[in-house]
Amino acid sequence: MTPSLESGRSFPLATQSRPGRLSARTCALVRQRARSPSSSVSLSRALVSGAVRGTMNIAKQVAGGALRFRAYATAAYVPPASLEGMQRARPPPSKPKPESPSFYTGRANYFDQLLALEKAAKQTRTALQELQILPLPRFAQQNLPPSPGYRRFIGQLNQLNEYRRLAEVAGHMELAGRIQRVLDMFERENKDAILAQGKRKPVKFDEFGRSYTIGRRKESTARVWVIKAKEAASSSTAAAGQGEAQPSQDAPAVGIPGFTRGPLSMAPTPIKVPTTNILVNNIPLVEYFPHLSDRERIVRPFRIAGLLGAYNVFALVRGGGSTGQSGALALGIAKALAAHVPEVEPLLRKAKMLKRDPRMVERKKTGRAKSRKAYTWVKR
Numbered sequence: 342m343t344p345s346l347e348s349g350r351s352f353p354l355a356t357q358s359r360p361g362r363l364s365a366r367t368c369a370l371v372r373q374r375a376r377s378p379s380s381s382v383s384l385s386r387a388l389v390s391g392a393v394r395g396t397m398n399i400a401k402q403v404a405g406g407a408l409r410f411r412a413y414a415t416a417a418y419v420p421p422a423s424l425e426g427m428q429r430a431r432p433p434p435s436k437p438k439p440e441s442p443s444f445y446t447g448r449a450n451y452f453d454q455l456l457a458l459e460k461a462a463k464q465t466r467t468a469l470q471e472l473q474i475l476p477l478p479r480f481a482q483q484n485l486p487p488s489p490g491y492r493r494f495i496g497q498l499n500q501l502n503e504y505r506r507l508a509e510v511a512g513h514m515e516l517a518g519r520i521q522r523v524l525d526m527f528e529r530e531n532k533d534a535i536l537a538q539g540k541r542k543p544v545k546f547d548e549f550g551r552s553y554t555i556g557r558r559k560e561s562t563a564r565v566w567v568i569k570a571k572e573a574a575s576s577s578t579a580a581a582g583q584g585e586a587q588p589s590q591d592a593p594a595v596g597i598p599g600f601t602r603g604p605l606s607m608a609p610t611p612i613k614v615p616t617t618n619i620l621v622n623n624i625p626l627v628e629y630f631p632h633l634s635d636r637e638r639i640v641r642p643f644r645i646a647g648l649l650g651a652y653n654v655f656a657l658v659r660g661g662g663s664t665g666q667s668g669a670l671a672l673g674i675a676k677a678l679a680a681h682v683p684e685v686e687p688l689l690r691k692a693k694m695l696k697r698d699p700r701m702v703e704r705k706k707t708g709r710a711k712s713r714k715a716y717t718w719v720k721r
Contacts, residue, residue: 441453442456443456498524498527501520501523501524502520502524504520505517505520505521505524508520543680544676544677544679544680546680549568550568550569551566551567551568552566552567552568552677552680552681553565553566554567554673554674554676554677554680555673556668556669556670556671556672556673556674556675556676556697557669557672557697558661558664558665558666558668558669558672558697558698559661559662559664559665559668559669559698559700559701559702560660560661560665560701560702561658561659561660561661561662561665561666561668561669562658562659562660562669563656563657563658563659563666563669563670563672563673564656564657564658564673565654565655565656565670565673565674565676565677566654566655566656567652567653567654567674567677567678567681568652568653568655569651569652569653569681570617570618570650570651570652570653617640617643617649617650617651617652617653617654618653618654619639619640619653619654619655619656620654620655620656621656621657621658621666621670622656622657622658626639630663630667632663635663635664635666635667636667638667638668638671639667639670639671639674641671641692641694642671642674642675642678642689642694643674643678645685645688645689645692645694646678646682646685646688646689647685648678648682648685652677652678652681654674654677656670656673658670668698671694672694672695672697672698675689675694675695676695679695
């Protein structure tokens with residue numbers, strides 16, 4: 342072992358020669374010189390060179406070991422006893438385990454009830470097997486009484502209800518009351534709410550007589566307010582108010598409708614056509630829907646009901662394009678007309694104006710321009 346220069350520690354030297362002894366190469370050189378007839382000067386030079394070479398090797402190994410272990414010698418040593426007062430960083434608390442095993446299914450209540458039923462069925466089957474009731478032989482299964490089905494059960498209730506109605510008509514209210522108490526045992530508490538689910542909500546009218554309805558088609562929604570139009574003044578009253586002269590009754594009539602009476606008078610008289618004022622987002626119908634097909638779709642409920650010009654419409658539409666907005670507006674108008682004039686509801690229903698169009702816009706697909714439209718194929 343050889344001491345290092347700075348650390349004060351010793352390191353093993355694997356290739357170091359022992360002090361006072363020559364290396365194998367030096368010994369071989371000495372033997373070669375001894376056999377040859379040479380002078381003593383050459384032999385002494387060989388001995389000196391071998392000793393110097395061995396000393397240099399020892400110095401290199403000692404210096405290399407000192408440099409290699411210098412970091413370990415200069416590092417401060419910390420005893421384990423000083424770490425007792427230090428608090429170790431606690432790991433973060435783990436996520437609490439959910440109570441239900443079906444928590445991550447998205448329908449935890451459904452699967453919990455299903456698992457509970459399966460567990461109850463398994464326990465019942467085990468109990469029946471312990472009582473030596475299961476498995477049943479074939480003849481026992483065939484002789485079991487038939488279980489009452491749902492239809493049979495409902496049939497009995499309907500028959501009791503019919504008997505109750507007959508008792509009420511006959512005047513036996515006591516008997517009808519006893520039957521009603523039996524029927525009440527099988528009725529739901531929220532019976533009225535369930536029966537009202539399939540019914541359409543009634544259209545409400547405000548203090549001004551306006552009806553409010555909502556129509557939808559595709560991605561469009563229309564909120565529609567419909568109010569009865571003011572009756573136009575009669576032609577005679579309007580003419581009297583403007584101070585126009587009435588044509589003479591002695592003048593012969595010209596058999597051309599729409600023209601004033603007189604032998605030579607060909608001035609046309611204004612023919613009043615009933616019109617309905619429709620504002621869509623505070624814009625007249627003609628300006629908001631420039632296409633004739635959209636306007637015809639909106640006015641169609643008035644034409645079918647024969648109420649063109651009888652009601653005015655104000656609507657707010659959002660979303661979609663012109664086709665979807667016009668369809669949503671037509672549905673809202675049809676609902677409002679059916680509420681104002683219940684007699685025209687069968688006509689509108691037969692024309693399928695009171696039913697929402699269930700067709701929706703198909704979503705866009707990845708890698709395509711739209712839902713099904715593909716990009717232009719390029720060969721290179």
